[in-house]
Amino acid sequence: MIPAALDPKRTVRATAMAPVPYTVFDHRRETRDTVTLTLLPSGREAVPPFAPGQFTMLSVAGIGEIPVSVSGDADRRDGRIVQTIRAVGAVSAALCGAEAGRRIGVRGPFGKGWCLPAAGGDLLVVAGGIGLAPLRPLVLAALARRDRFRGFHLLVGARTHADLLYPYLIDAWARRGDMTVAATLDRPADTWDGRVGLITGPLEETAIAPERTTAFLCGPEIMIRVCAGALVERGVPAESIQVSLERNMQCGVGWCGHCQLGPYLLCRQGPVRRWDHVADLLDVEEL
Amino acid sequence: MNRPTLAVWKFTSCDGCQLTLLDCEDELLAVAEAVEIRHFPEATRKDLPGPFDVSLVEGSISTPREVERIKRIREESGLLVAIGACATSGGIQALRNFADLREFQRIVYPHPEFLASLEHVTPIATHVDVDYELRGCPIDKRQLVGLLSALLKGRRPDLPKGSVCNDCKRRGVTCLLVEGREPCLGPITQAGCGAICPSYGRGCYGCFGPSGSTRPEALIPVLRGAGLDDPGIVRMLRTYNAAAPQTAAVSTELEGAGDDA
Amino acid sequence: MLFDHPPPEVIDRAGLDQLVKLLRADGYTVIGPTVRGDAIVLAELANGADLPDGIGVDTDAGRYRLRRRGDRAVFNHSAGPQSWKQFVHPPRQRLDGPETVHRYAFLGTRPCDLAALAVLDGVLGAAPHPDERYLARRDEIFVVAVNCVEPGSTCFCASMGIGPKADRGYDLVLTERTGHEHRFLISAGSVAGEEMMDRLSHRRASGGEIAAGLQALDDAADSMGRTMPEVDLRGLLVRARRSDHWEEVANRCLACANCTMVCPTCFCTTVEDTTDLEGDHAERWQRWGSCFDPDFSFVHGGPVRETVGSRYRQWMSHKLSTWYDQFGTSGCVGCGRCIAWCPAGIDLTAEAAALAEKEEAP
Numbered sequence: 001m002i003p004a005a006l007d008p009k010r011t012v013r014a015t016a017m018a019p020v021p022y023t024v025f026d027h028r029r030e031t032r033d034t035v036t037l038t039l040l041p042s043g044r045e046a047v048p049p050f051a052p053g054q055f056t057m058l059s060v061a062g063i064g065e066i067p068v069s070v071s072g073d074a075d076r077r078d079g080r081i082v083q084t085i086r087a088v089g090a091v092s093a094a095l096c097g098a099e100a101g102r103r104i105g106v107r108g109p110f111g112k113g114w115c116l117p118a119a120g121g122d123l124l125v126v127a128g129g130i131g132l133a134p135l136r137p138l139v140l141a142a143l144a145r146r147d148r149f150r151g152f153h154l155l156v157g158a159r160t161h162a163d164l165l166y167p168y169l170i171d172a173w174a175r176r177g178d179m180t181v182a183a184t185l186d187r188p189a190d191t192w193d194g195r196v197g198l199i200t201g202p203l204e205e206t207a208i209a210p211e212r213t214t215a216f217l218c219g220p221e222i223m224i225r226v227c228a229g230a231l232v233e234r235g236v237p238a239e240s241i242q243v244s245l246e247r248n249m250q251c252g253v254g255w256c257g258h259c260q261l262g263p264y265l266l267c268r269q270g271p272v273r274r275w276d277h278v279a280d281l282l283d284v285e286e287l
Numbered sequence: 288m289n290r291p292t293l294a295v296w297k298f299t300s301c302d303g304c305q306l307t308l309l310d311c312e313d314e315l316l317a318v319a320e321a322v323e324i325r326h327f328p329e330a331t332r333k334d335l336p337g338p339f340d341v342s343l344v345e346g347s348i349s350t351p352r353e354v355e356r357i358k359r360i361r362e363e364s365g366l367l368v369a370i371g372a373c374a375t376s377g378g379i380q381a382l383r384n385f386a387d388l389r390e391f392q393r394i395v396y397p398h399p400e401f402l403a404s405l406e407h408v409t410p411i412a413t414h415v416d417v418d419y420e421l422r423g424c425p426i427d428k429r430q431l432v433g434l435l436s437a438l439l440k441g442r443r444p445d446l447p448k449g450s451v452c453n454d455c456k457r458r459g460v461t462c463l464l465v466e467g468r469e470p471c472l473g474p475i476t477q478a479g480c481g482a483i484c485p486s487y488g489r490g491c492y493g494c495f496g497p498s499g500s501t502r503p504e505a506l507i508p509v510l511r512g513a514g515l516d517d518p519g520i521v522r523m524l525r526t527y528n529a530a531a532p533q534t535a536a537v538s539t540e541l542e543g544a545g546d547d548a
Numbered sequence: 549m550l551f552d553h554p555p556p557e558v559i560d561r562a563g564l565d566q567l568v569k570l571l572r573a574d575g576y577t578v579i580g581p582t583v584r585g586d587a588i589v590l591a592e593l594a595n596g597a598d599l600p601d602g603i604g605v606d607t608d609a610g611r612y613r614l615r616r617r618g619d620r621a622v623f624n625h626s627a628g629p630q631s632w633k634q635f636v637h638p639p640r641q642r643l644d645g646p647e648t649v650h651r652y653a654f655l656g657t658r659p660c661d662l663a664a665l666a667v668l669d670g671v672l673g674a675a676p677h678p679d680e681r682y683l684a685r686r687d688e689i690f691v692v693a694v695n696c697v698e699p700g701s702t703c704f705c706a707s708m709g710i711g712p713k714a715d716r717g718y719d720l721v722l723t724e725r726t727g728h729e730h731r732f733l734i735s736a737g738s739v740a741g742e743e744m745m746d747r748l749s750h751r752r753a754s755g756g757e758i759a760a761g762l763q764a765l766d767d768a769a770d771s772m773g774r775t776m777p778e779v780d781l782r783g784l785l786v787r788a789r790r791s792d793h794w795e796e797v798a799n800r801c802l803a804c805a806n807c808t809m810v811c812p813t814c815f816c817t818t819v820e821d822t823t824d825l826e827g828d829h830a831e832r833w834q835r836w837g838s839c840f841d842p843d844f845s846f847v848h849g850g851p852v853r854e855t856v857g858s859r860y861r862q863w864m865s866h867k868l869s870t871w872y873d874q875f876g877t878s879g880c881v882g883c884g885r886c887i888a889w890c891p892a893g894i895d896l897t898a899e900a901a902a903l904a905e906k907e908e909a910p
Contacts, residue, residue: 011646012684016677017832018644062823062830063442088848090443248846250819253677254874256837257816258844260866262789263873284789286858317825436823445820449805449841452891456809457639457836461587461629464891465612468586474804474891488585499842500803500856509610509802509891 016253019059019105020045022081024098030084031163034130035096036071039081039104047106049077052137053113053244053272057252058083059105060098064091067249069134069271070109075144081106084133084165110252111271114138114242117214122151124208126227128199128219129158132165134244134271135218139173152179153206157199157219161189182206203227210235218244225282228275238276245271245278262287291340291439294326296360298346298353299380299408303425304371305329305345314432321439337363341438347373347380347408354405354414361415366438369411370431372424372527376496379424381408381530385539408530419444424494424527427480447478448499451491454482463490470513470523475501475534496528503537517545555758556723556733557750564622564732565596567692567720570747571653576690579635580655581628586614590630593655600625607700607773607884610893619726623656626700627888631812632661636685637668643819643832647681653690657718659711660703660883662693664812666717670875671815690740693718697725697764701773702884704897708776710881712768720744723761733761774884774897777904781878785869788903789861797899798857800892805838807886807894808863813879816844839863864899 026038050070059065072082087096158164174181182202184195247259249267259266262281325335342364372378384407392399437444451473463469471490477498524538580593599622606613672682696712705711719741723733736742808814818837823830845852871879
């Protein structure tokens, strides 16, 4: 009378938690603490394609796992994953130290990413520090569809010249002629003849048509709050401002609960949220 | 490949935490193979010079000579780990911080003038930067092996800062306070021991010291409800981690309130 | 209030023992209430004799005591220290390897706890990324529910719209009747339940027995020791984000995490990575976490929720308000465990009432 289902040796795995093995194909040092890894599947299994703004969970066996935004080109569906990592802890340091050939675990991609607006509008991208990494796929996607949009402004801020991420890309984008690029450093440097000061400076000076502008913000939370507030004051509708938020993502799929921001599980309903969804939440201390 | 070097140092303490390493019977061989032990007086007469990749430091700083010695060890160590209640909060000897040292010396020693003691017993972190702390009197074997495994691999050691209640609940031990069985410091004490005492029906006596969000002041009414009077609560708070700042502040205030009354 | 069709049958105390025996014979590990030390825990039952025999409980905020009852009741005790969560969502489990699926029969699951299992289904069993380990365990469970005829003083499931009668999510449901003759009204809620009924010695329930059972459940609904204030809790907690009440609760709160650990729906977990000393063998484990843990909200730079008040706000808001946003239901089922097993005696219903009152008269 024992049902067939009652096989006492039945085992089961949590597939959403199983990393797909990838191998470091290219390791590029970006700044003193930041590295871009290009990963290729080690075997036949690969993770699904990503959308700009989504993140993966990257793991080094025995050391741990962290969320990292994807920074590659979403249109280039050749199986490679490009991720820029800043060494701030044990796992990120191990990832930054992973030379070509090293095995890395990948789960994802997870979450909701950036949403390019309908044709005809202006794009304003504001990046602080490592915040440019999750915005890179958005910039690449927008440039691939450049004819759909009118104005295109990129503002980049960094603490020091040495911390400025992707300087080669910023230069290349600035030379394009079909977008405006402004970079500013918090601290002056002999090697820098550009602008010095907070990113709010260039933001104020960027001429935008508020009603048709879509803004994309990523960087320290304080930068996001100040810049989004300034944009709203200039008449950009809060629902046209998208921000990428950082919380403690551990599982990526809504099981662990660590990444909550009020009503949102940011691993599933973020990391990118519209400003009108989160402005009130970020205004409450320690929410 | 050169193995990482390890040193084990003793300051004012009972040696019990060093013994925990020797007690790692199953893992001891693996430890000895994974690292080169260069200084560990409890285990070997071998005394090799630094530098040391990892130093495990047991004991509190109680004498002027110890102040100098810990600075030297810090300079020679890559990572410095304070092990045990003495090293992390001053230990049981820090009880003298609440009393008159001279009087103790007069009572115990025929010639107290030969003693060189510091006015207060202090943890290692008062004098040098400490990279990690293993709590407990004594430390927990699994945490020690876990720490060494993590450091060898380059991983951040898993040393939860939550309360002992987390461990009780995960292993199905029911609450001594709520059942009215024993006063217990579990709610304000850092996890890591695996809730040994409560699992034997004994209240936690706080040997792992204050948890990362310890709230001893909120436990006072609970302990009163469990039948302790205020001197009893002060005694309970003043055991192995009496000098931990959060606990000391509350026990001192409670004692002061009693004196005023 | 109506019993489900067909009308309930009756088994006696020996019938209950027979049920345990049959479930075990079918390969189930039977889990049910049993006295261990000074509490009624949930653990494996070797036979029906392991059930509490005439043991009840007195509970209050921060208080739980066993007491001898005047009858031989086996299910009349509330707000035990543990929930069924530990069997479907274990305190510690491997993340990177196969997990053996244990086959449990739950005996004595109350309506609040049935609701809690349904809540967990919505969290861990929901698309797009269900936890297959959870689903597999859940699939196997044979649930013998117990209608709650004697709610405790920390119970408030009725005001959460849940008990005291089980209405779904079980294979069999019992209503315990003590007094002259110790017996149980029993109905099936599934095909597996019906098949089990056929194997049990039972008799038809008389009209009087059915009516008395219904009356007991009606009375139980009115005898909950506590009630949630009849306000829009979801909105209340949203509006209370900046309330000074959180600081006031923080003065009493131990931040010890007991409420989250005993809660039958708290699902949060933390990952731990381990290696052996040789460094060759790595494992990933998942353990129950808590939003009261200082490291819970850690991001580079420190925890988002540093103060105890912000952590209590997170817990209470999640249970009563943001759970709706995330999973479409309340995260609280009114079991009262967080009240009874809070060493400081913090009472969720009282805190909700205080917030509602402050809102009315700021």
